[in-house]
Amino acid sequence: MSGTSSYTLNSGVTIPKVGLGVYDIPIEATEDVVYEALKAGYRHVDSAATYDNEEQAANGIARWLAENPTHKRSEIFYTTKVFDDHHGYQLTRQSVEESLAKAARIGYIDLVLVHSPRSDYNMRHGTWNALQEFAASGKVKNIGVSNYGIKHLRELLAYPDLKIKPAVNQIELHPWLLRPRLVNFCKKNNIVVEAYSPLARGYKFDDPDLLAVARRHKKTPTQILIAWSLQKGYVVLPKTAKISRLKPNLDVFDIKLSTDDLKQLEKPGEHFNTGWDPTVYPLDNEK
Numbered sequence: 001m002s003g004t005s006s007y008t009l010n011s012g013v014t015i016p017k018v019g020l021g022v023y024d025i026p027i028e029a030t031e032d033v034v035y036e037a038l039k040a041g042y043r044h045v046d047s048a049a050t051y052d053n054e055e056q057a058a059n060g061i062a063r064w065l066a067e068n069p070t071h072k073r074s075e076i077f078y079t080t081k082v083f084d085d086h087h088g089y090q091l092t093r094q095s096v097e098e099s100l101a102k103a104a105r106i107g108y109i110d111l112v113l114v115h116s117p118r119s120d121y122n123m124r125h126g127t128w129n130a131l132q133e134f135a136a137s138g139k140v141k142n143i144g145v146s147n148y149g150i151k152h153l154r155e156l157l158a159y160p161d162l163k164i165k166p167a168v169n170q171i172e173l174h175p176w177l178l179r180p181r182l183v184n185f186c187k188k189n190n191i192v193v194e195a196y197s198p199l200a201r202g203y204k205f206d207d208p209d210l211l212a213v214a215r216r217h218k219k220t221p222t223q224i225l226i227a228w229s230l231q232k233g234y235v236v237l238p239k240t241a242k243i244s245r246l247k248p249n250l251d252v253f254d255i256k257l258s259t260d261d262l263k264q265l266e267k268p269g270e271h272f273n274t275g276w277d278p279t280v281y282p283l284d285n286e287k
């Protein structure tokens, strides 16, 4: 098992279980890190319009494909996102066209996400309609959401003109932020869960329970956290800008965490958010 190990989305398309998150990788380093990631076995890259490195991420993929002609574009999964300031039908069309132009060297985008629900009903609805059109056109293969809470998902699933359900919901998840209700809602609705900030951005690397589990498995805390996400059935999106960390972060498929390991790692009482939490953003009638 490796970077090619995958889940199947509700669209029927497969998605590699591990993706390289490229948030905060400096623009000038992104192409090389993505290229090296593909060399190391990654087949999935997660970017966003706001990360300012979409073009460099796509170019890293294009360079690797050009140098490895036995491999096909279809083996690689490239995600980007539409930010809050481009909600609404017209602005979302514009944002995705810009993302497509930046991804020109790889031809299409595998997944476009609504980055967060932070607007209002009409704007979110317009955004989803624009994404549905891109998906129908084939320029975008799958569409989904990020940072949606249960209420935002319920709202979307009730659009009277809904044609395509979200393929994924990308949310912050790690042993200090478990979100069982939201995860179960996604699973029940056949929405694949993607875990972002799966390393809790490094804030918990010295947690004594994490260190104990890591010692037992002769693995690093990073590898245990990635394995934890996989064992929960999540797509996992660890970020590193350091080429030397790419391979070790993928060397996780042999880790089998026991029930006792999971109990020791998971901290249901913490609800530790490392960044923003748009899953609680109010609906129109809550404002």
Ligand SMILES: NC(=O)C1=CN([C@@H]2O[C@H](COP(=O)(O)OP(=O)(O)OC[C@H]3O[C@@H](n4cnc5c(N)ncnc54)[C@H](OP(=O)(O)O)[C@@H]3O)[C@@H](O)[C@H]2O)C=CC1
Residues within 6 Å of the ligand: 020, 021, 022, 023, 024, 046, 047, 115, 146, 147, 170, 171, 195, 196, 197, 198, 199, 200, 201, 202, 222, 237, 238, 239, 240, 241, 242, 245, 248, 249, 275
């Ligand atoms: N949809 C959304 O709203 C959000 C999406 N995301 C996505 O999730 C991805 C990952 O989340 P992110 O918040 O970046 O943080 P992560 O939880 O992935 O943690 C990244 C941190 O861990 C460090 N790290 C990585 N590997 C190792 C290692 N082997 N040993 C020691 N330290 C390590 C990195 O440092 P270094 O780079 O120096 O290795 C960096 O400081 C993002 O890049 C983005 O794609 C993230 C946040 C929000």
Ligand SMILES: O=C1Nc2ccccc2C1=O
Residues within 6 Å of the ligand: 023, 048, 275, 276
């Ligand atoms: O990767 C991300 N890190 C962030 C921090 C703040 C807001 C959005 C994001 C991301 O999408």
